[in-house]
Amino acid sequence: MSELSDAVLIGLLEAAPDSIIGVGTDGRIALVNAQTVVLFGYTQAELLGQHIETLIPESSRPMHPMHRRDYLADPRPRPMGAGEPLAGRRKDGSEFPAEISLSTVDAGPRTLVIAAVRDVSERVRVEAKFRGLLEAAPDAIVGVSADGCITLVNAQTERLFGYRRDELMGQQIEMLVPEDVRAGHPQLRNRYFADLQPRPMGAGSPLRARRKDGSEFPAEVSLSALETEDGLIVSAAIRDVTERVEAQAQRLRLEAEAQRLAAVAERERLEAQLHQSRRLESLGQLAGGVAHDFNNLLAVMLNYTSFVAEQVQDAAGADTRGPWAQAAADLQQVLRAGNRATELTHQLLAFGRREVIRPRVLDLNGVIREVEQLLRRALGEHIQLHVELDEGMRPVLADPGQVEQVLMNLAVNARDAMPDGGTLSIHTTDHEVTTAADPLSRPAPPPGRYVRVRVADTGTGIPADVLDRVFEPFFTTKAAGEGTGLGLATVYGIVTQASGFVTINSAPGAGTAFVMLFPATNETPAVLDKPASPSVQQHGPATILLVEDEEALRDVTQRILTRNGYQVLTAGNGPEAIKVAEDFNDHIDLLLTDVIMPFLHGRELAERITASRPSVRVAYMSGYAQPFINGEGTLDPDTILITKPFTRAELLSHIVDALKHR
Structure with a gap:
């Protein structure tokens, strides 16, 4: 049984992965295993009987546990060199880091100190590499144990926080946290230890950290768990994001x-x-x-x-x-x-938006087609006209004659800007304004549906210093006698009178583009027809009450009417006209009155006259339509308005038209 036990012990000794060395109380080697021969390079015979110092570098002998007598005085088993490895020396003189576990064995008449020696060169290389990476890291690396103690710091931690390494080791991590958040910090740490998942913190809204001098800085922190021989620690990579x-x-x-x-x-x-x-x-x-x-x-x-x-x-x-x-x-x-x-x-x-207008529901494409040939003749052969019309556009409410005048004025203006030829483009499309800051027009139109008409040329363009004045009447950049300065002013007035908006984009050498927005309507467009030429036909005998405060105009109007067979009663103002009507016992067929007069305006006079003579027809004379414009910017359809200055033919044609409906 004793022999079997010795064989088992020898087998275990030889199978051990570590070098096993038995040393007597005199420091002489009494036992080695095969791994000792491999590790140190000596044969078994060379080692037995040699002093243990043979395997210890000279610089390490005074501190080596196998050399110290204190171990024999307290022969408890203990590992040594786990924190900072000891050193061993091979036969060839090379040294290696080693961890040594010591224990005593009672071998009959003598006591042996058994040393298990392990070569930790690879671990030391890994640790050195890890420490090099740790020290070279651009971020501060702080290792924290579960109880909040700092167990690991790198050089960047010292630079960032201003503490020395020895001032940090063993201290609570809260010393690096501002005072106002220290109270809740342990709870955060405990939650992380309960769920050891790597996580970045403070990436969206940076956390705060505190230096030794009390100053604070914004920080991003990345947490991860790290298993060490001393247990589990949490590694925090801390980055100063002050600059960011x-x-x-x-x-x-x-x-x-x-x-x-x-x-x-x-x-x-x-x-x-x-x-x-x-x-x-x-x-x-x-x-x-x-x-x-x-x-x-x-x-x-x-x-x-x-x-x-x-x-x-x-x-x-x-x-x-x-x-x-x-x-x-x-x-x-x-x-x-x-x-x-x-x-x-x-x-x-x-x-001035005081022109007499008779708006209709229009398809603007139809108006453009009607005037297209006229535009080509006005432009001349050296200018190409390109028309692109978006079919199916919404209708608008406008005076077709005035729309034609706008197009003609813009075409003539473009022709003068392209003396050497070029292209004039007319493009239409529906346009939706969704906000009050639409960039197309100035001032900006309110949200709604519009029809957009763009008229652009490839001419010389307009300098920026005159763009703000192009719509002013009598302002022109043309030579004396070549322009009145009313063309673009008319365009502005017509478009705005139609409740539309117009803007101009231009630059020298880049041409000019006018963009007009007309409010869309849901009504059905009327068929365009050409107005008939004024007729001078005589309607028949009739009595007309003529009211005009301008004496010369009253006299010439009376003369035209009298020469064409009408009986004419005259008055210079409203009250005088009422008196004439009261004193005249015969039938009055038509009241022909000016609109703007002292004492009584034409519309009020008409109401007073028709109240006592309901059969009297009414026709107005005026230099502008403003008194008759209703809330929608249109002329009342039943209003007969003779615009001044009128010719004999125009006057008589309107008189006949008014008397037709007696």
Whole structure:
């Protein structure tokens, strides 16, 4: 049995993965196993009887446990070199890090110290590599045990927090946490130890950390669990994100400043638009008032000139060799100039939104097709006209004649901007405005459905310093005598009178584009027809009460009516007209009255007259339609309005039309 036990012990000894060395009390080697021969490079015979110092480097002998007598005085089993390995020396003189486990064995008459020696070179290399990586890490690495004690720090931790390594080791991790959050920090730590999942913390909204000097900084922390010989620790990689936070704050400040500047720019733009709108409105009121007064004068001048022209023409026919033929030709020049002046006053009224309009439900594509050939002739052969119409567009409410005038004015303007040829494009489409800040028009249109008309040329463009003035009346960049400065002013007035919006985009050398938005309607478009030429037919005997405060115009109107067989009663104002109607015992067929008069306006006068004479028809004369525009910006359909200045033929045609419906 003793032999079997010795064999078993020898087998276990030889099978051990560690080097097993038995040392007597005199320090001599009494026992070695095969792994000792492999580890140290000595044969068994070379080792037995040698002093243990043979296997210990000289520099380590004073501290080596196998060399110290204190171990024999307290021969309890113990591991040594686990924290910081001891060293062993091979036969060839090379050294290696070693961990040694000591125990005593009572071997009959003698006591042996048994040393289990393990070569930990690989572990030391791994630990050295790990420590190198740890020390080279750009982030602070802090290892924390379950009880919150710091067990691991790297060099970056010292630099970041300002503590020395020995000041941190063994301390509570809360020393690196600001005081106001320390109370809740252990709970966070405990929750992490209960669920050891790697996680980043503070990536969205950075956490805060505290340095030795008390200063704080924003930090991102990445947590992970690490198994060590001392137990489980949590490794925290801590990164100072001050620069990033400051950069983000700076970006937010810059964005806020950009928004503020954008708001200021937008406010200044809106104020400039409001200023321009008010300036154009004031100019429109002035233009409308001037045009109204001029229309009265032109009506007198043109009609009296027509009377004289008729007489001179008769005299010229009777005496072909006398001076009358030249006089007749001169008077025709006067009439042509008067008609040209009439066109200018109509343009002024259109700009001032006081022109007489008769809006209809229109398909704008139809209006463009009707005027397309006329536009081609106006542009000339050196300019190409490209028309692209979006079929199935919504209808709009507008005066077709005025829409044609807008297109013609823009075409003529584009032609003058392309003296060497080019292209004029007209494009239509439906357009939806979803916010009050739509960029197409200035001022911006309210949300709603619109029809968009874009007229663009490839001409010379308009300098930026004059863009804000192009819609002003009489403003022109053309040479003297080449333009009146009313073309674009008329466009502006017509579009805005139709409750639309217009803007212009242009730059020198890049051409010019006008974009117009007309409010869409759900009504069905009417079929376009050409207005008939005024007829001068006589309706028959009738009595007309003529009311006009401008004496010269009243006289010439009375003369036209009287010469064409009408009985005419006259009055210079409303109260006088009421007195004439009261004193006249016969039938009055028609009240022909001016609109704007002292004491009593034409509409109120008509109400007073028709109250006592219900069968009287009413026709109005006015230089502009503003008094008759209703809340929707349209002319009442039953209103007969004769615009000033009128010719004899136009006056008589409207009179016949009014008397037809007696």
